[in-house]
Each structure stands twice: as C-alpha cells, then as structure tokens.
Amino acid sequence: MLEIKNIVKQYAKHRALDDVSTRVEKGSIFGLLGPNGAGKTSLIRIINQITAPDSGEVHFDGKLLNPDHIGRIGYLPEERGLYKKMEIGEQMLYLAQLKGLSKKEATDRIKHWFEKMEMQTWWNKKVEDLSKGMQQKVQFVATVVHQPDLIILDEPFSGFDPVNVNIIKEEILALNRNGATIIFSTHRMESVEELCDSIVLINKSKKILDGKVKDIKNTYRSNTYRVEHLPHQEQISAVDGLFTIEDRGDSLENTTLTIRIAEGKTINDVLAYLIPIVQIHELKEIIPSIHDIFVQQVTTQAPETLIETHE
C-alpha cells in the first residue's frame, strides 16, 4: 500500500525525520509509534502531502505519491477541528466534496453514516452546540466518509470517553475488514498494541525498529516465564543448566517465581523438574510489550542520544 523510502525532513536546525524507511501492507493495521516529538506527525504530513520531504520518496500502490491520491486518504489529525459556526451537515458536505465526492454522493454517504452513528438529528446543528465527544464523532465521520483506502488516525482515542472509544474502535475494525488500510499514530503504545499487525518505532527522528508485531515480539522473547505455585516449605532454587531465577514474590495464597530457561532447554523440561516438588497453579510466558521493547531500544541507544544537543 505504502512504501516509504529514505525520508529526510529538515526544519531549519531541527531534523524532524532522518532517513526513515518502512512499508505498510495493504489491508493491514499499522502502528506508527514513538514518543512525543519523535517525528510521527511530520511523517503523516508527508504522506498526506501537506508538506514535502527534503529527500526520499513515498510510493502509494506502487506509484509515486501524487495529488490523485488525496481522495483515497482519510486523515484524522491529532488536533481536531471543525468550523464552529457552520452547520454539521453543510460542513460534512463541504469536507467530503473537497475530497472529491459529488454533492449527491456525499449527501448519501453522510446520511448513511449519520444513521449508523445515531447522529441523524445533528444535521442542522452548529458544531459549537455539540459536546466535545459529539464533535469527535463528527470528525471521525468526516475522516472516513469518502471511503478512503488508507485511513490515518493521529492519536485517535485521545479525548473520547470509553464508550465512544469502543464505538470508534469497532468502526475502524469494520472498515479494516472491508479492505481499508489503517495507520495508527500514537505515543501511547499500549493503546494500539493489540490492534496492530505491524509497527514502526520512531525516536528522535530516526526509525528504531519496524516489522510485524509477532516477529518483533519473538525477537525480544527472553525465554522468561512466570510460575505461580502453592506455598511450599522449601524454597525453589535455580538449577544450573536448566533455569535461573530472576525474581521471587509472595502473594497471600501463592508464591510466584520468575524464571529464565537455560539455552537448549524448554519449558517442559523445567516443568518436569518442578512438578514433583510443588503444585503448579499458573504458568505464563513473559512477552515484552512494545513499550518495554521501546524502552529497551532507547536505553541501549542512550550514549548516542546524550550527545545530541537539545533544540
């Protein structure tokens, strides 16, 4: 769907994007992750053709990004905004027509969405008369009303109440099932982790890592498990060549062990050792969250980042 190649974006002394490349597969849900100020918005603006990169290219469906693609992209910016004094229906029509829909088509689609989101009575209301949550809904509809192939959502869940977050999430997933490619951009990595097929991590203008979430997690698995067992008078200690103990903990009823399995051994080998000794209550592999991976990546890069002067 989207092929981003060696993008560099320079603002005077500040380099917002430094040689960033990644791929977004058609029909996938893609996470564009990184802390505030990492360069996410700069990249999104380049994809939206709001700004142009200093060097590098973006290909959309194999073609160099050009104005014809604008109508195929839906963009929900981080900073939401609508004309406060304009009526909702009229405003939607205007935005949809700017995306290239005919007036009739736009009217039909907007009505369809309004019914779906239970917003029918809002048509003649002014934006300033709506609550913030309602405005967000309107803005979301405005983003997807022209049936874009690529939907870019910048911090999509900020400002929504939990009920609306679920509604919007369902709608996004439905759109995805119908073939739309979704890009989530957020600094709250845990909020989209379970939704994303692939991610790219950006920090300080540079790409740290990208790929399928599954693959990334596999790479960062450390063969660590958490074992919960009923209390036992003897403490379990590490066994050379089989496992080491990373952490111990006691809850009211159970004892918890965090163990790392030695190379060449499997969890089954460990269980075979433990079962005769204690009664196992629960077993879970500890898989690092994207956030943990990010922190790990950033801290290993620390010496380099320290040298960089702050703008």
Next chain:
Amino acid sequence: MNKILLIIKREYLSRVKKKSFLLVTFLVPLFLIGIYAAAILLTKKSFENNQATVHVIDQSGLFQGQLANSKNITFVDVSEDIEQEKATILEGKSKTYLLIIPKDVKESTNVELFSSEVAGFGTQGEIKGQLESVLRIRAFEEAGIDRATVENINPKLNIQPKEITVDGEKDSSAGAAMGIAMTLSVLIYICLFIYGAQVMRGIIEEKNNRIVEVIISSVKPFQLMMGKIIGIGLVGLTQFILWIVLSTALMSVASIGFMDGQHIEASANTQLSTPGDQEMAEAANSKSSAFGNFKQALDTVDFRTIFITFILYFLGGYLLYSALFAAVGSAVDSETETQQFMLPITMPLLFTYILSFGVLINDPNGSLAVWLSMIPFTSPIAMLVRIPFGVPGWQLALSLILLVGGFIFTTWVASRIYRVGILMYGKKASYKELLKWFRYRG
C-alpha cells in the same frame, strides 16, 4: 480548480448569509439616504416656520410702502408708541419683531430690531437686504439715475471652468472633483482594511479551530488561501453592487421629497423678485444658480469611469493587501499578536491616505501624486484621488499593470509564508522566523 471553487463558494456563502452582512448592506444606504432626506426636510421646515411678522416704526419716513412682504416676512406699519410696541413684543408670540428706523438712518446707518428671542440670521439678513436696497435706489435717484437704469445695470458673472483635453474641451469643476476624490480616498481606505482584516480573521479562525490541517490534507494551502481571498473579495463586490442598486432605488424615492423642496425654493424666489427688491432677488438667484452650478459640476464628473476605476483599484489593492493580511494571519495564533506585523503593512496605506487630503488633492498631477499612483502599495488610494481630476490613459494603464504585478508578487510571498505558518502553533513568530519559513522548500 474544482476544489478552489468549493472553497470560494463556502467563504462567500458563509459570509453573505450572515445577519451582519444583510444588516450592513441595507443599513448603509438607508443611513445615507436618511441623512440626505433629513437635510432636505429640515431645510423645507426652516422655510415653513420662518414666517415672521415685523412691526415697523419708521421715524425717517424713507421706507413708507417700500418694504415688500415676502414668503418669510410680513411687514406691518404700526403707531409710533415705542414703549407700547415693546410691551406687545414682550408678551406677544414668537416670530414677531419690532423694527425701529431712526430719523437719521442715512447718517447713523443703524436700525434697531427688537424681539423676545434672538432674531435668526436669515430674517436679519433679509431685512437688512431690503433696507439697503431701498436706500441704494433712493441714493441713485438722488444722483439723477432713474430706477429703470439701475435695474438694467445688473452685472453678473459665472466662471465656467473648462479643461482642455485631447478629446476637445470639456467642463470641469475643481470643487466637485475634490469632493469626489476625498470620498473615494476614504472609501477605498476603509474597504481595503475591512476586507483585508476579514481575510486575516478567517485564517486565524481556521488555524485556531485546527480545521486547517483537515482541509490542507484535501487541497493545497495555496488553493485554500486564494479561495478565501477571492471569496471574501466577491463578498465585497456584492456589497458595493447592492449598495449602488439600493442607493439608486432609494434616491429615486427620496427625490420626490426633494422635488418638493425645490418647489418651495422656487416659489420663494418668485415672491422675492418684485421690483425694488433687486438685491434680494439677486441673492436668491445666486443661491439657485449655486445649486445649478453644483448640479452642473456633478454632470461634468464621469461617474462611469470613476466607478470602473474604483472597482479595478479595489480589486487590485484588495488582492495585494489581503495576501499580506493572509500571511500575517497564518503567522499568529490570535488577533492580539497581529500588531507587530500590521504596522508595516498599513503604513503605506495610511501615509497615502493622509497625503490624499493635502498634497494629492491640491496638486493631483504633481510628481509626488504621479509616483504614488504608480507604486502598487499606494496606487489604489493615490490613483483614485487623481481620477476625478483626469489622468492620462498611459499612466492609468501603467499603474494598473504595476498593481497586477504587485499583487502577484505579494501573493507569491504570502503563500510561501502561509503554507508553513498555518501549521505552526504556539510559536511566537518574528520577522526572522517568517524569512525562514519563506525559504523552506516544498
């Protein structure tokens, strides 16, 4: 191209549909007509209410039967009892005067006019005119010149200003030209500011609403900026056209009342034109001929040319300045921050505006006026001030070409600042910053 039309449509309709637009559009002509009508009405009224009665005590006996009643004044000869007359005046109605002409009026040249309230200038002037006229004719007769001769000697002059142009001679009027020049100067100055500020405010609103990012993901910043500028420009044109149509319509209604007023004036004149009131009639004549001159002067003014040049210079000046206003709007987060950028933009306009009431109007073809009417930043005002006095065609053409060049240039500069500025939040822009934005590529 289709998208820019959508933007123009929205900008235009959202403003034209506003109540304030309708209000201004209808109230301004009503207000102007109202002032006009009020002026006529008051004049009319002053004629009607000025009916004064003058009791005359003529101790000299020179004026017996010589004072003629007019539309405004009725003369009544009364007894010689001054004290009794004074008492009558005191208790009497208003608009009653007591005129005492002493025996030695020829030598002392003083008469006394009593009244319970201060006599109006009009009444005083008319009485004075009649008395002087009677005395003068009497003096002529004493010198052996008979009345008929005096009446025939009545020299009168009007200056008919003519302007020599390549097309031949034509009537011209400096007074009318000055009046129109000043009106145009005020009008364009205000219009450039009002509509330029609307562009700026619109952009600040979009930036504050953050809707700008949604829109420029659909259209180019340049399209959004031009759509806004053109849309608001059309609002301005609509307003002018409505003003002209409405004013013309209302004028024709009001002119019925105006005809009435003229009728009164005319009848007043005929009443004054009795023999022996030469001076009075003359005064009245000169009054009506002053009015005639005014009409004549207005007729010499080529309103069509003025209208067309006004529209052209409004459009040119508006495009030039609104682009700059747009750049300012994009660079700030709120209207209060605009001041530091507004000053250099408004300076040339303000400068020309002030000059237009002095140097430009007194010397409309002087080198300063010519230069200012060439520079695109000042020409919308300077040229409109010169237009009523007549401007050579080549100067007009050159000035317009420069103006077009000027607004293409400012639009280009502004669009480069605008495309960066609208995405910058919370940053206090300085001139250095603007220059940097201007240099950004892509």
